Amino acid sequence: MKHLRSIDELGHSGLLEILQLTDHMTEINQRPVPKVPALRGRTVASLFFEDSTRTRLSFETAAKRLSADTLTFNVSTSSVNKGESLRDTVATITDMGVDAFVVRHKSVGIPWQIEQWTKASIINAGDGAHQHPTQAIVDCYTIREATHTARFDGMQITIVGDIKHSRVARSNIQAFSMLGAKVTLVAPPTLLPPDVSHWPVEVNHHLDDVIPTSDVLYMLRLQSERMSQGHVPTLREYSEQYGLTQKRVARLRDSAIVMHPGPMNRGVEMQIDPSDVKNSLIHRQVANGVSVRMAVLFDLLGSGANLGGQA
Amino acid sequence: MSATDVRRAIVRIAHEIIERNHGIEGLAIVGLQRGGTWIAEAITKQINEIESSVTVPVGALDVSLHRDDIGIRPVSLGAITDIPFDLTGATVVLVDDVLFTGRTVRAAMEGLNNFGRPRAVQLAVLIDRGHRELPIRPDFVGKNLPTQKDDDVSATSDGVRITAMNASGK
């Protein structure tokens, strides 16, 4: 695999391989010295056109634990804002000798557009409302770890909230259904894309309907600007209809899992503290983030096409 | 080598390890993923049968992420490191099936450092097939087998087989 830009590009077997490879990385992260020389001499550049300290740190930690050199290009303060084109930025950093770009951008499609200007591998760390594939792999790994099953056959996963503007939702819908889960989207129609009839999902506008039957409840973050855009009348009303309340937690199955990609809006989609939920995996999501990103970096830069062969 | 030969070699190596270390005090066995792990377990079982005073621990080490030839030798998915004990001060016997260039052992010695600082590291192999590329010498050998560089050597509990890779081309 040369790039990781969408779950589609990864494919079903690619997803399974990364999940297995992540087990190796999880073990490394549990060692007294969690560092291996696997990517010594490789350079990973983070190109973040949109602030996301969490995702950037997760990638950089992953790269360092594999002994890769890292290079951070903080674009919000750089010359791109002064009219330097994306092409020039990518070409310049390529000339410095990098093996991979980790790209986050507010615009859809950037990880594909920059391919023509660099030979390096491209990892999509989020493009607009389109894709965020490593987050989806993290979420699959976290569910797999919690349920001890590699296949999600028959599992009922409910994604709640602002599907329309969510790259996490788009990647997760693909990944969850690839692994066999049944996915239900819960949101007001204003927070759903205009037409999802071709997606492998059920749609429900009432969270309370699906609470008792969900194995996984995946809460999405609601940006406060959705109010001014007329998607929801008030945060209070949204929170009442679609937030996770103590009352709703009480109606969850005993084994049900609660997840959130972070950062959380306390008092909006999460009216409770995650630690109040018996099976909250929110902290595991963060911890697994580093392991999954190590696996992705190693897959792209380390073993190349040989992944999955015999030693 | 037949299955019986393999079994005898394992028993002999177990005895040699005890003898060389004057007992099993502070001893730990670590097999290399994947070929070395079953041998490490067999040797450990043998040692623990001979010396029942303490139990020698056995672990498994995946060296693929420590290799200097990544891209040539892939990661074997599922063959994960499992060393549930501290190696600091221990005498660690690394166990592998076939000793060839020595690169796997070099990677293993580096990988061990992540788990503490052993007092000493020794090397046991079922087969030494020659063609070393690094200054590495085994402490315990099941059998020395002369091979061609491109031969394929497989070692299981059923026996050891050499397949000449250039045979079909002739």
Add this chain to the structure above:
Amino acid sequence: MSKTVVIKGGKIINHDGELRADVRIENEIVVEVGANLKGDVELDASGCIVTSGFVDLHAHLREPGKEEAETIETGSRAGALGGYTALVAMPNTDPPQDSVAVIDFVREQGKRAGLVDVIPSGCITLGRQGETLAPMAELAQAGVNFFTDDGFGVQDASLMRRALEYARGLGVTLAQHCEVAELTKGAVMSECQCCTDLGLPGWPAIAEELMVFRDIELVRITGATMHFLHLSTARSVDLVRAAKRDGLPITAEVTPHHLSLTQELLASYDSVYKVNPPLRSNDDIRALKIGLLDGTIDAIATDHAPHPRRDKEMSLDMAPPGMLGLETALGVVLAFGDLEIKDVVALLSWNPARIAKIDNAHGRPIAVSEPANICIFDPELSWSVDLQRLASKSINSPYVGRTLRGKVRHTIFRGTPTVIDGQAQK
């Protein structure tokens, strides 16, 4: 005295029929149509169609203001290569074409290039800001009879009503870019399943259709003449069809790209496919073609919109909409339009000439004492776009790698060949 030019061996297509004959031209006028004619310059037209030069109702020539993308000269040359002898220049220049000074400048630059008639259109509102009317009477006196704020639709219904009333008094045509802006904020592509997958804000069909509907009703109460630019949806065609059935003075155009390309192309993340209005579905394409066949849509216009490469290299949401059209229009329409050749030339030539009110000089029959604005094209030649060879200053053509059918061989503007054997003559 200019040299005599003879077009030899072609098939002439006029409004009223076809004939095989040579055509002799002297002093900007067709002087003879007949067999075995001789002249100073003889243009081989065997296997070719000889017809009236094309008229584009919708060309962005970018001068003044964005000469990096196109100039009136390079746009004129692209037009000539595409078989055009007249281009209506869109007014979204910088400064915009809302004053006589800018109108005169554009017309003069067109004359200086001398490759086609450049017909400046005027703005409906001052600065295309949609707030106050442009000095339409002054502009009309300066010869403008086609007004539009293209790039934007006039959002304010009351202002649009006044504009139509005012236009009726002047006897000029208003052309609307139909887009209700509140419904297309941030939109990059058509609202469809593909835009759902990509997570891009959608440009819904209703944003076009609402304004088409509004303006039809405004024409009904004002009686002004109205032209709809680049219609893209099936329902828009239905609305215009019904309006015409009611006898309203309405005309409409579609672009070659809305007849040949679909919205799913945006999934390549290539901003060359970003255009306004956006590419639509196959169902819409089918409806647009039916509209062309039944006369609901009167003209094919390019919406030729050059952009410099660095602008199109921006992200999908930031890149400006628009694609080149002048040099490929005929080849695209013949390859993808499912139309007969005589319909194609009507849609590219005399219909738009009538709408632009330049049918005294363009869209004329190939006949004795008619002005010699002529296009000669090979209707069967297959070809593909070579970006290196485009006359346009920009390269944002979506047709690279697509086989087009039908290519202009010679173009004659005011009796002088501007293109011979596919080569621009100046």
